[in-house]
Amino acid sequence: MCGIVGLFLKDPKLEPELGAMLAQMLDVMCDRGPDSAGFAVYGAGAPGFVKLTLRGPAGTDFAKIGAEIGHLVTPRDTHAVLSVPAAEEMAARTALARIAPDIRVVGAGARMELYKEVGLPADVARRFKLDAMSGTHAIGHTRMATESAVTTDGAHPFSTGPDQCLVHNGSLSNHAGVRRRLAREGVSVDTENDSEVAAAYLTYRMRSGDSLGEALTHSLDDLDGFYTFVVGTESGFGVLRDPIACKPAVMAETDGYVAFGSEYRALAGLPGIDSARVFEPEPAKVYFWDRAA
Amino acid sequence: MKLSLTPAAAERAVDIDLASSALRELNAALHKLTPDTNETYWRIANPAGRHAIAAGLDVPVTVEIDGPVGYYCAGMNKQASVIVNGNAGVGVAENMMSGFVHVKGDASQSAGATAHGGLLVIDGNASARCGISMKGVDIVVKGSVGHMSAFMAQAGTLTVLGDAGEALGDSLYEAKLFVRGSVAGLGADCVEKEMRDEHRTLLAAKLDAAGILGEVDISEFRRYGSARSLYHFHIDNVSSY
Amino acid sequence: MNDMTHTPRTKPRVSATFDEYTLSEIRRAAATGIYDIRGAGAKRKVPHFDDLLFLGASMSRYPLEGYRERCDTSVVLGTRFAKKPIELKIPVTIAGMSFGSLSANAKEALGRGASTMGTSTTTGDGGMTNEERGHSKTLVYQYLPSRYGMNPDDLKRADAIEVVVGQGAKPGGGGMLLGQKITERVAAMRTLPVGIDQRSACRHPDWTGPDDLEIKIEELREITDWEKPIYVKVGAARPYYDTALAVKSGADVVVVDGMQGGTAATQEVFIENVGIPTIAAVHQAVKALQDLGMHRKVQLVVSGGIRNGADVAKALALGADAVAIGTAALVALGDNDPHYQAEYEALGTVAGAYDDWHEGRDPAGITTQDPELMKRLDPVAAGRRLANYLAVLTLECQTIARACGKSHVHNLEPEDLVALTIEAAAMANVPLAGTDWIPGRDGRF
Numbered sequence: 001m002c003g004i005v006g007l008f009l010k011d012p013k014l015e016p017e018l019g020a021m022l023a024q025m026l027d028v029m030c031d032r033g034p035d036s037a038g039f040a041v042y043g044a045g046a047p048g049f050v051k052l053t054l055r056g057p058a059g060t061d062f063a064k065i066g067a068e069i070g071h072l073v074t075p076r077d078t079h080a081v082l083s084v085p086a087a088e089e090m091a092a093r094t095a096l097a098r099i100a101p102d103i104r105v106v107g108a109g110a111r112m113e114l115y116k117e118v119g120l121p122a123d124v125a126r127r128f129k130l131d132a133m134s135g136t137h138a139i140g141h142t143r144m145a146t147e148s149a150v151t152t153d154g155a156h157p158f159s160t161g162p163d164q165c166l167v168h169n170g171s172l173s174n175h176a177g178v179r180r181r182l183a184r185e186g187v188s189v190d191t192e193n194d195s196e197v198a199a200a201y202l203t204y205r206m207r208s209g210d211s212l213g214e215a216l217t218h219s220l221d222d223l224d225g226f227y228t229f230v231v232g233t234e235s236g237f238g239v240l241r242d243p244i245a246c247k248p249a250v251m252a253e254t255d256g257y258v259a260f261g262s263e264y265r266a267l268a269g270l271p272g273i274d275s276a277r278v279f280e281p282e283p284a285k286v287y288f289w290d291r292a293a
Numbered sequence: 294m295k296l297s298l299t300p301a302a303a304e305r306a307v308d309i310d311l312a313s314s315a316l317r318e319l320n321a322a323l324h325k326l327t328p329d330t331n332e333t334y335w336r337i338a339n340p341a342g343r344h345a346i347a348a349g350l351d352v353p354v355t356v357e358i359d360g361p362v363g364y365y366c367a368g369m370n371k372q373a374s375v376i377v378n379g380n381a382g383v384g385v386a387e388n389m390m391s392g393f394v395h396v397k398g399d400a401s402q403s404a405g406a407t408a409h410g411g412l413l414v415i416d417g418n419a420s421a422r423c424g425i426s427m428k429g430v431d432i433v434v435k436g437s438v439g440h441m442s443a444f445m446a447q448a449g450t451l452t453v454l455g456d457a458g459e460a461l462g463d464s465l466y467e468a469k470l471f472v473r474g475s476v477a478g479l480g481a482d483c484v485e486k487e488m489r490d491e492h493r494t495l496l497a498a499k500l501d502a503a504g505i506l507g508e509v510d511i512s513e514f515r516r517y518g519s520a521r522s523l524y525h526f527h528i529d530n531v532s533s534y
Numbered sequence: 535m536n537d538m539t540h541t542p543r544t545k546p547r548v549s550a551t552f553d554e555y556t557l558s559e560i561r562r563a564a565a566t567g568i569y570d571i572r573g574a575g576a577k578r579k580v581p582h583f584d585d586l587l588f589l590g591a592s593m594s595r596y597p598l599e600g601y602r603e604r605c606d607t608s609v610v611l612g613t614r615f616a617k618k619p620i621e622l623k624i625p626v627t628i629a630g631m632s633f634g635s636l637s638a639n640a641k642e643a644l645g646r647g648a649s650t651m652g653t654s655t656t657t658g659d660g661g662m663t664n665e666e667r668g669h670s671k672t673l674v675y676q677y678l679p680s681r682y683g684m685n686p687d688d689l690k691r692a693d694a695i696e697v698v699v700g701q702g703a704k705p706g707g708g709g710m711l712l713g714q715k716i717t718e719r720v721a722a723m724r725t726l727p728v729g730i731d732q733r734s735a736c737r738h739p740d741w742t743g744p745d746d747l748e749i750k751i752e753e754l755r756e757i758t759d760w761e762k763p764i765y766v767k768v769g770a771a772r773p774y775y776d777t778a779l780a781v782k783s784g785a786d787v788v789v790v791d792g793m794q795g796g797t798a799a800t801q802e803v804f805i806e807n808v809g810i811p812t813i814a815a816v817h818q819a820v821k822a823l824q825d826l827g828m829h830r831k832v833q834l835v836v837s838g839g840i841r842n843g844a845d846v847a848k849a850l851a852l853g854a855d856a857v858a859i860g861t862a863a864l865v866a867l868g869d870n871d872p873h874y875q876a877e878y879e880a881l882g883t884v885a886g887a888y889d890d891w892h893e894g895r896d897p898a899g900i901t902t903q904d905p906e907l908m909k910r911l912d913p914v915a916a917g918r919r920l921a922n923y924l925a926v927l928t929l930e931c932q933t934i935a936r937a938c939g940k941s942h943v944h945n946l947e948p949e950d951l952v953a954l955t956i957e958a959a960a961m962a963n964v965p966l967a968g969t970d971w972i973p974g975r976d977g978r979f
Contacts (some may be wrong), residue, residue, distance in 0.1 A: 349757030
């Protein structure tokens with residue numbers, strides 16, 4: 001029902017190629033998810049600044065909005081990245097809500113930029129010029145909608161916390177109950193999408209003090225159904241499959257990168273793939289890589 | 294039974310101040326006592342109306358509480374003697390099995406409720422439902438008891454030196470009630486019964502146990518018991534149900 | 535005879551209001567002057583679990599393979615305050631039924647069957663017997679208004695304590711045990727004269743209301759050194775408030791018993807006209823727990839009319855942690871078995887309809903204290919039947935949970951259910967099948 005890709009670079013020399021590598025991976029996953037696509041890229045950040053990824057209706061004049069708010073804005077099609085000093089984030093969000101109420105903040109963080117749109121994934125990647133982006137790690141998703149609507153809001157990745165995002169392939173069977181539980185803990189989930197519940201769950205765990213790895217371990221107890229998750233944080237990249245592991249996953253690791261794909265096809269074009277260690281992640285085993293470690 | 298402690302016992306007292314110790318610690322310590330313990334006298338300061346003080350004891354020790362207690366003091370007591378130098382809240386000595394509970398002040402509602410055995414002495418008054426559903430306990434109230442006392446009382450004795458409130462002994466089973474003063478009203482199926490020698494002997498034994506034999510005139514008491522007309526359902530008694 | 539002169543007559547018409555049953559009850563009342571007393575639960579048709587259906591997995595959800603892929607059924611009760619919570623292997627427990635209303639053999643059989651399957655049994659109004667303690671690995675001790683046989687030793691040897699505020703067959707009513715069943719042993723346990731018609735109080739003797747219950751629960755915890763889970767059982771009437779108040783009173787577990795729940799002996803008019811159906815109660819109780827942020831923290835046990843694994847699964851999907859069975863367990867033991875048809879007929883009834891449990895003449899030897907009748911129930915064989923039945927309930931529940939893609943039966947959700955009727959949809963707060971319409975969704979509950 002969906003295709004997932006992910007790339008975590010170990011070799012800094014590859015960083016300028018990150019977007020191009022991911023775009024190529026996403027492109028071959030069009031078949032698995034023709035409805036919409038999205039990706040998150042962890043690129044450069046400015047110390048003391050937060051990047052807000054904005055999404056607006058087609059034709060939004062982001063430059064004008066940036067000027068009104070008084071912060072640097074970098075438009076990309078229906079999205080734009082607003083760079084604001086961390087101390088002014090709330091003020092900027094408030095001003096944004098006042099000046100441009102139809103603009104949504106789809107992601108926030110020191111390094112993460114998040115883009116998603118309805119349409120064929122290859123087209124979505126082109127619209128946002130993914131192939132020109134650089135960074136340390138990125139995840140992407142192509143979606144075939146199941147029980148929620150084909151909308152941009154329903155597209156992955158889902159971000160519910162700073163620099164945190166998740167893509168999901170599968171179908172959670174207890175997301176309604178988890179959603180209610182999160183709501184009581186003050187974590188709101190905007191869409192009807194089960195994957196956003198998973199993202200919010202991880203955010204909730206990490207907010208409560210879990211590391212990414214610990215949060216993923218807890219999700220084995222609390223999230224039921226079928227899932228393969230690929231998640232990103234400011235410095236890390238994680239993968240988890242449910243204990244039954246019906247949804248496909250394949251990974252490749254070289255000295256230069258760790259790559260994830262729903263199918264090997266997505267990895268086939270990566271440099272040095274022929275000599276990479278290619279493996280399927282084990283069921284119910286938490287994998288994560290962290291740049292800080 | 295002697296109600297005052299010997300000086301020797303007082304010297305061996307374990308002192309617990311509930312202003313600085315948690316109730317849980319006190320009860321846990323009392324529950325850990327074994328029958329052969331040397332810590333046979335406990336003195337509790339500053340109860341401040343806390344609930345469930347000395348509840349669930351099962352050793353022959355004495356616990357003396359200096360001040361007013363809340364609900365269920367000495368609840369489900371077995372063997373122990375619990376003395377309250379003050380008033381007791383709802384349900385003092387509820388479901389007591391054996392032992393002795395002495396309230397030197399007044400007791401609130403449901404004193405000695407459902408208690409199966411032992412002796413409960415209340416120096417002051419007991420309010421409503423004293424001895425409700427009692428199942429074998431002996432209760433002696435030196436003052437008066439409130440309404441609905443001995444409601445559905447099944448066994449044991451309730452002795453009241455003062456007066457009884459409305460609906461005494463409503464739906465009574467086999468408990469025996471002795472009241473020296475006035476009775477504001479009898480409950481359904483409760484009737485005054487003849488005071489025969491066997492009853493005078495029984496009453497004397499209860500007064501003796503409470504340490505007041507000879508202080509009151511047994512001939513001033515009247516006896517109340519079950520008419521047993523509700524023991525088998527009959528339509529003619531329907532207004533009593 | 536001339537055909538043309540024949541006047542057609544309408545057929546005799548029986549009133550829908552004054553039907554045959556009603557007429558017979560009026561005649562019985564007129565002859566005896568006593569209301570009808572009987573056992574069992576509500577017999578009238580009310581919206582029930584039958585009116586709900588599961589949405590199995592298809593394209594958008596994936597099912598689990600039966601037998602191979604894990605679908606857990608364990609349930610832990612009493613995680614809130616108790617030092618020693620109870621762990622049950624299956625989400626089905628045996629509801630409180632007293633020795634006195636049931637024979638010693640029946641109580642033993644319940645213990646044997648439940649223990650075989652790793653679940654609990656519950657005492658009833660009348661105290662704990664050594665037999666049931668001995669045969670029940672996990673035993674819940676009921677704390678009732680009458681306090682018959684209540685004592686601290688049994689309190690301490692129980693695995694959990696259930697403070698009974700009410701039961702579904704008679705929310706607001708006290709117990710009854712008629713003279714035929716007050717044998718010497720029963721009388722001694724209850725401190726009552728032999729052979730009398732026992733009436734039990736409808737309120738506890740030393741507390742009234744949730745503010746006092748909080749203090750009572752504290753006392754029970756102090757007496758048992760905070761080890762044992764404390765349940766509060768209510769008959770379904772206002773389950774939203776009752777559940778919330780039980781939580782506020784400090785309960786570890788709330789037990790909600792719907793109007794289909796059985797009783798040993800109560801007025802028919804009470805059984806049929808007081809309380810609300812089980813499916814209406816579950817949703818309100820769960821809502822109360824959710825509103826307090828205590829769902830799954832204070833466990834919910836639901837009872838009243840549970841018969842099969844689908845009922846179990848539906849109760850769990852609506853948010854219960856476990857269910858309790860009473861009537862169904864008695865049937866598994868052998869209650870109302872057609873084998874005794876001739877004897878049921880001699881009692882003026884038929885196998886399947888016998889509910890004069892209070893009379894103590896049960897041909898199956900279950901709801902009796904008659905030593906000869908009691909002998910008919912072999913506690914070992916009857917215990918085996920109960921274990922088998924519990925196993926089937928569990929397997930059926932797992933089958934449905936797997937079909938809905940759940941690796942634990944507790945992951946069933948209201949969103950897995952739809953209703954066949956508007957009434958059931960409104961009561962259970964799930965959509966009418968084929969729609970996304972939940973009647974009354976905007977109500978407070």
